[in-house]
Amino acid sequence: MNELLRRLLFLPEQASTFARDVDNLHYFVILTTFVMSTAVGLTAIFFFIRYRRRSETQTTPHIEPKAWMEALFVGVPLIIFTAWFFLGYREFVRQYTPPIDSMDVYVMGKKWMWKFAYPDGPNSINVLRVPAGQNVRLLMTSRDVIHSFYVPEFRVKMDVLPGRYTQLWFNATTPGRYQIFCAEYCGAGHSIMRGEVIVLKPQEYEDWYSSQKRGLADRQDGQPTALDFAPPLGNLVDQGKRVAADQGCLKCHTTDGTRHIGPTWLDLYGRREKLSDGSVVVVDEAYMTESMMEPAAKIVEGFQPVMPSFQGKMTAPETAAVVEFIKSLQSDAVRTGPSEGPAYAPIRGR
Amino acid sequence: MSHEAEAGLPPGILGHHFSSLARQNEAARLGMWLFLATEILLFAGLFTGYAVYRFQFPEAFAECSRHLELTLGTVNTVVLITSSLTVALAIHFARTNRPRAAAACLVITILFALAFLGIKAVEYTAHFHEKSLPGKYYAFEEVKIPGAAMFFSLYFLMTGLHALHVIAGMIVLGFNCWHTLHGRYSSRYYTGLELGGMYWHLVDMVWIFLYPLLYLI
């Protein structure tokens, strides 16, 4: 039944965990629409024939609707539409609340191409490799105008805004190659800004990932251009270390746990910092980025607000690299589990 | 059958399609209130921008508003409130058949408006000198936190649009003053003057909201 309806409605393959549920709601909505419109149509046609005009001066009775009729006219659509809404909204919340254990990928949309960067792995252009059956969370931003990351087979879409992060997650079930479209108009190349999601079996993904991590430049997908998202060689953590050195962060922040002018970076990620105004904050990407751009906003207790702002001095990729570098500085050096994304704010506001 | 003959109205006042003068006055007032509703919603767009960016950059907005000329802003508020009074008095004099006093009040109102624009010009030149300008022209040394450019974009957009409306108000009051001097308004018919006055009161009301939001908080 599902396959028949899917083919009938020209729906693409169901290649992610969302696809089947969204399509079930789709069938329910389309069927109620057909039932309602045929009912209205048939009554109308019946009235055409039954009450044809017989003479030009034919008189007709004055009929007022009874209360129960009006209640019916309001009640039936109200019930149907609210039912649609609550089924839909439950799915919407599930689709826009990434689970904690999902694997992160940074996505950068730029005029007419997609760039993907794995936190401590390789980066690539227009090709996103993900393991099958694994929750993947995309943290997306754009370098210039609004784009929109859309994979029809996964039934996922989220706009990619300049100057802000937006997030999107999916769990690809069947391995294969699926096209990424840009769904928000972004200029002349809007229609050719197409990338590709390659869903690999978990084992194949691990092989590809480890080969990339060994920095085999030639096996990297696509030739990064000069304006590239990240410097050509090495992964994000190394870049973060180099950028931190260049920008002089390490003059005030140590990486081995000793206290210095600024708080130490060892085990900083995920720590509960007590601020000078008494409140406590969990250190996550947003806090780290904010502290780089706006140091005066939150001062850790016992430290002086002497840090300069790096607003405008560091480009997007460099900031992301420094954040990754800090996250990699854990005392239990070997970090086993997949990288935790930023703290997932609960739905009910911040 | 011209019906202006009765009631000693100046010619061309009562439209042929209105059954009575009272109906036409009521129509004019309702039409003016609808136009004022569009003006209110026009400024509502800017206030939405203010609300959103104040929410996102609270420190920048607080910091920048301290760098505005508070005394000049307060003087401007007093100027506009008093000009509102003189316009109300002008309508009062016209209703009680004292056109000369009404015209005098209108002239005072226009002078107040000029004073308001003058003070605004002084403030704008100060901003140009200290480079606290909107958007990409922003190079103000004292406030370096992000979002400051947003505050000044909003400041210039809001006060600029308001100043345009002050100028439009002056033109409208100018016509009203010219008509009052030519005896068009009397206790029988003063709607034209009343509409001009209502427009001016709206311009004052918008400034009443602009002043605390930009200068004080």
Add this chain to the structure above:
Amino acid sequence: MSESGHPTRELHPEDHHEENGHSAIPYLVVWILLLFFTVLTYLTGKQHLGTWALPIALAIACTKSALVAVIFMHLKDSSGSTRLVFGTSLVFVALLLFFTVADVATRFRPSTPAGAPFGTERSQPEGLLEHELPE
């Protein structure tokens, strides 16, 4: 809405001459009140009360504009429909403000730029015409 139109064309009772007793006192009283409120908002503003500053300033501004609208603009003695128009326009201003700020308030945390999280130097709008599309 009164259907007071009469088919015939003679004058209506309320067209009689305005009584001359229309006084200017209320305008002066309102003027004094407005000045008082301006001083009040000036003082409360100067102290920078923090979170309470905005509600107080808005409350004072609303009372001032209410005074202007009711007395100066004669809303007091104008017909119901004009008051309705003024009321609905305020309702829709509140509506626009409420939903827009609610959206910005409840977005997922890292998305709201605590200071534009990282510089997005706007790429120069490469001359669209001569920009060759990457094959």
Add this chain to the structure above:
Amino acid sequence: MRLSEADSHALSGASPVPDYLHDGTTVMSWLNTRDHKRVGVMFLVSVIVFFFVGGLFALLIRFKLLQPGPFFMDALSYNRMFTLHGVVMIFLFLIPAIPSAFGNFVLPLMLGARDVAFPRLNLFSYYLYLTGAAVALWGMIHGGADTGWTFYTPYSSTTPTQVAPILLGAFILGFSSILTGLNFIVTVHTLRAPGLGWMKMPLFVWSAYATSVIQILATPVLAITLLIVTVERIGGFGLFDPARGGDPVLFQHMFWFYSHPAVYIMILPAMGVISECVCAFSRKNPFGYKAIAFSSLGIAFVGFFTWGHHLFVAGQSVFVGGAFGLLSMFVGIFTAIKVFNWVGTMYRGAISFKTPFAYICGFLYFIVFGGMTGVALATTSLDIHWHDTYFVVAHFHFIMVGASVMAFLAALHYWFPKMFGKVYHEGWGLVAASLIILGFNATFIPQFLLGNFGMPRRYYQYPEHFQALNVASTAGATLLGFGFLLIVIYLGIALKWGSRSTESNPWGSKGFEWLTASPPPTHNFDEIPTITQMPHDYRTHEPSGVIRVA
């Protein structure tokens, strides 16, 4: 109102008063007219001209989409083509079409008034429309914008193409629409005929009143938004510049605060026309008059609460998305009430199947199907797959072309004898109607399926597997275009050489606008009628208000 036989004879016996078309035939008498009927006719002519300009753009787009790769035009001109199709069709045709063209003509007649409240303002509104159109046309000739009719920043504030004139044109057209709305509200409040209470007003007046409320309250927000984008393009400083912390989603909020109610500006007057036509052609009193009247106001009011359903995937917060989704459901209910009551009106009526009634059937089918897909889009999770794909394109064309243009054509045929005193050829009318309904289905059903298939909108090139459906859609589009041409032909012939309609009320309708002669004299009514009964009350058989035109 019973115009006794004596009066009508006395009236027609006297030297025939020249109707508004022949009361002064110099160009100046038209350009400087105070008569709401002439302003209405001028609006109608310019609106139809712009409809064909927009339609031409549409056909060019459909022609390009025959091929997946580059073909017939390059990416930039394709982007300009769909932008101009959007701008021309929405700002120059749909928003002024029924309110300004037919509303101006028919509203005072239905109220028993001699003219709108502010005749000079009415003419000024027409000249504002022409200036706005001229500015937009100038922008089009000098390259035209390539931002889509939605002008999303930061693309619209950074693209080097000519966006500023189109923004200014839309800004001026907004004011023309505000002035029309203002005029109608004041006319309804102050110029009703004696005896015509709020509950006796024709349903078209109710929907025109609701439309005017939206025009007054929504258009200024569009004006300020477009002004800010123009200032950002020219002056370099603006609210939506992401590099300085500006929020592009704020633009979308303020844009859609206008643009969703604008969708109701387009559909509400169409619903008013359909209410009138259904009652006239089934010779029956409106079934549930109060329900239809108050649901017009309901749509106008609740329509302002739902703009967020355009931003579900635009980075808007999930919580507010849910709130907007739920509120969008309620707007759907008011439309459902109207549809049920229209079908209820036909019950025990005397239905005569003329051309306007054919358009009514098309309208009913399209509004039910289009409306339901709209509510389906507002169930948040389905929108994730459908947003910005051809499903959305098909949905809003179902409402705008399927419902609004069908009602425009129904109005054109229903009031053709009233406006021009001529009768069109019924046979050709039915042929054109069926051609249009068929062509419309052939164009937009494939686009629903394209949307399901995942083809994003505004795509110059698309992957091969979408081609089949696109070819089907283009075929339908040519059929649709041909249908519209057919209408122009036979209405043109009727206008030029058609026989003068012998009686002033060829449909035998008891709407109030038929109380006076067709075409009516300049001052509408020799003596303002006193209304004693509801409109469309067919219990008494003799046609009231039939005035033999000498």
